[in-house]
Amino acid sequence: MGCGPGRILKLLQLHGQDAVGFDIDQVVVALCHERGIKNTFVESYDNIDRFSPVDTVLWLNRTLCTAGSLPRIESLLTSSRLCCSKEGVLIFDSVEVGPELANDGPGVLQTSVHFRYNKKVGEPFGRTCFSSNIAERVLQTSGWKVTDTIRDADVYTMVCKTA
Numbered sequence: 001m002g003c004g005p006g007r008i009l010k011l012l013q014l015h016g017q018d019a020v021g022f023d024i025d026q027v028v029v030a031l032c033h034e035r036g037i038k039n040t041f042v043e044s045y046d047n048i049d050r051f052s053p054v055d056t057v058l059w060l061n062r063t064l065c066t067a068g069s070l071p072r073i074e075s076l077l078t079s080s081r082l083c084c085s086k087e088g089v090l091i092f093d094s095v096e097v098g099p100e101l102a103n104d105g106p107g108v109l110q111t112s113v114h115f116r117y118n119k120k121v122g123e124p125f126g127r128t129c130f131s132s133n134i135a136e137r138v139l140q141t142s143g144w145k146v147t148d149t150i151r152d153a154d155v156y157t158m159v160c161k162t163a
């Protein structure tokens with residue numbers, strides 16, 4: 001989901017995985033093609049059902065945070081569940097949000113960010129970071145069960161299976 005220029009996709013394909021990637025940004029999908037990465041499409045992650053059924057859904061490098069709000073994150077986790085086979089796996093990451101940073105209820109941080117490269121500045125977009133306890137609550141209502149949580153400083157990665 002939101003594969004960017006294919007950093008993870010390339011590795012998966014090199015290891016022989018039947019991996020599909022898509023991103024809303026046509027520039028990064030063109031970069032995937034240039035880099036010889038197969039099965040990449042310009043598509044919004046709101047249309048994940050186009051790729052159904054899949055065994056594993058990957059939302060890596062804070063891609064789920066780009067959904068921009070907690071209700072949208074919940075809805076994307078539900079559609080990730082619906083497009084998975086019966087024994088599907090979900091892997092995503094986010095950042096723990098302490099009380100000093102939370103600005104949209106406990107454990108939730110809303111920010112607006114944009115990319116800058118030399119003198120070029122991109123359009124701003126909303127970013128929603130959510131703590132692991134918030135994630136556990138949202139996963140329950142969207143049909144997922146957490147099987148593992150991997151931590152690296154304030155970043156956590158959750159591995160889930162269908163409930």
Ligand SMILES: C[S@@+](CC[C@H](N)C(=O)[O-])C[C@H]1O[C@@H](n2cnc3c(N)ncnc32)[C@H](O)[C@@H]1O
Nearest residue numbers: 002003004007023024025044045060061063066
């Ligand atoms: C933080 S980057 C992560 C890229 C990649 N997953 C990685 O780990 O290198 C988030 C990506 O999500 C994409 N994105 C944002 N909104 C999207 C949407 N509605 N549908 C598909 N991709 C989207 C962005 O274009 C960007 O490439």
